[in-house]
Amino acid sequence: MKKITCLIVLLFTLNSCGTDYFYSSFTIRRELLWFTSLADQETLDTHAQMVGYTPTLNRFSSPSIIATPANYLVAIYENRNISGSDLDIYGINGNKKVEVTARISKNSSNFDNTVTVGNIKNLNPSSAHGSPVSFLTKEGDIVVLSTAGVGFAKDGVATEKTKIAVSISTDNGYNWTDWKDLDETVFESLKAYNRFYTTPGNGKTLRNGTLVCMIDYKTNYEEKARGAAILYSADNGKTWKIGGTLTYNGNTHRFAKIIAxxxxxxxxxxxxxxxxxxxxxxxxxxxxxxxxxxxxLNSPINTFNVTGPEIIDANLVVVKVFERNSGGVISGDRIKYAYKGRAYDGILLAHSYPERKFQHQSGQQTVSNVTAISISGDDGKTWTMITNVVGKDESTNQAAFRHSGLAVFKDGSIGLAYEEGIGPSINDRQGFIPYYRRFGLSAISDGKYRYEGL
Known part of the structure; x- marks a missing residue:
């Protein structure tokens, strides 16, 4: 009787993980078990292209990566059906054809299934959605917020407000609810403004299950963001509220993001x-x-002093890395780690590094604003840079830091969804394409740092 009960429980568990997990062969089941041991993470450093690239037809942007409880990896990004000459960092302005796309991986090596988030596939400017923020709820559902309507457009109809929409998947990214606009009453505390923009990448799920991210805001006649506000949901994405706000003094910054x-x-x-x-x-x-x-969530947002990282460049000049960051989005996540025999409850940060030289087959080249990883063991007060080389294959030498999403997975490996430059040389990029890189903390630090738990 006990054996029959255990079998029923096992079958129910497998069935709840998605149909292809339940009905597939044992090979597929092994693919979903892509976790890596700590010993293997000492050398773990893989690289996968999320999507194909057609420079005259598409521009892809704003990727994030979600690992569901059933071990499906879901990459989410913005897909612009526009010419390669359009370089505007904001995809949604009421005039462009933009949609949000999800691609699914069962083995953490390649992405096959392609799904349109929100079920709008005609790429009509009036129904465009972009700049996605992705969340994983404690129940295992994926929630995506997006900017829609006039986005961050300047001028236009003065009374028209930007729309923020939500779509939810309950089956590992294979099916999504239709886009649902957040009610205008959500933005009542920001009624002096009518332009909003979601900062793309991985949103945060707090310890109590609340989903939280940041949105920039301004008026229709301003070019730069005036400030940013916390946007959060306490019921897994069904309803949303505006929390605390901050002002970009002198309109000097943008793309505020909750790091951890x-x-x-x-x-x-x-x-x-x-x-x-x-x-x-x-x-x-x-x-x-x-x-x-x-x-x-609702308190005033105050400035915070951060120290480091600092490096000495080839000319023996001290460079404060965070003072020479690119205008792309940074991203982070929590991680427990060990360093020199001591355990830390830390924060990992993906950001840009001013420049580095490397030996290319055509000669020595310099790449600006490359992807770098830093770590903090004191809740973000001080930072140490671990590496400015995320991966060692040749294609990574063309990486420039743009929008990204970073996530620490259940096995302690680190996933980074980011955009990589495509072109014949570092200074002749013909576009960008979303990539997914997975690596071990020990691997990128040459064994100095070691994962200890989430």
Whole structure:
């Protein structure tokens, strides 16, 4: 009798993980068990292209990565059906054809199934959605917020407000609810403004299950973001509220993002410098990261002093890395780790590094604003840079830091969804494409740091 009961429980468990997991062969089941041991994470460093690239037809942007409880990896990104000459960093303005796409991986190596989030597939500007923020609920559902309508457009109809919409998947990203616009009453506390924009990437699920992210805001006649606000849901994405706000002093920053929930429950927030309206300016210019701290969801958001990381360059000049960050989005997640025999409850951060030289087959080249990883063991007060080389294959040498989403998986491996430059050389990028990289903390730190638990 006990054997029959156990069999029924096992079958029910497998069935709840998705139909192809239940009905598939044992090979497929093994693919879903892609977790890696800590010993193997000492050398773990894999690289996968999320989507194909057609420079004259599509531009892809704003990727994030979600690992569901059933071990499906779901990559979510913005798909712009526009010419490659459009370099505007904001995809949604009421005039562009933009949609949100999800691709699914069962083995953490390649992405096969392609699904349109929100079920709008005609890419009509009037029904466009983009700049996705993805969340994983404690129940295992995937929630995606997006910008819609006029987005961050300047001018236009003065009374028209930007729409923020939500779509939810309960089956590992295979099916999604239709986009549902958040009610205008959600933005009542921001009634002086009519333009909003979701900061793309991975949103945060707090320890109590609340989903939380940031949105930028401004008026229709302003070009730059005026400030940012906390947007959160306490019921798994069904309803949303505006929380605390911050002002970008002098309109100097944008894309505020919640990096992590600290051990004391406060929210660590960072924003990147306003470096220009298009991709070229964004990656040729740099500026300082602005740091903030919110005591809770609805409290005032105050500035926060951060130290480091600092490096000495080839000319023996001290470089403060966070003061020379690109205008792309940074991202982070919590991680427990060991360093020099001591355990830390830390925060991992993906950001840009000013530049590095490397030996290419055509000669030595310099790449600006490359992807770097730093770590903090004191809730974000001080930071140490671990590496400015995320991966070692040749294609990574062309990476420039743009929008990204970072997540620490259940096995302690680290997933990073980011955009990589495509082109014949570092300084001749013909576009960007979403990539997914998975690596071990020990691997990228040459064994100095070691994962200890979430």
């Amino acid at each position: 929930e600290r051990t004391d429950g406060k929210l660590l927030i960072a924003a990147v410098s306003y470096t220009g309206t298009n991709d070229i300016a964004t990656y040729n210019n740099t500026g300082s990261i602005a740091w903030y701290l919110a005591d809770d």
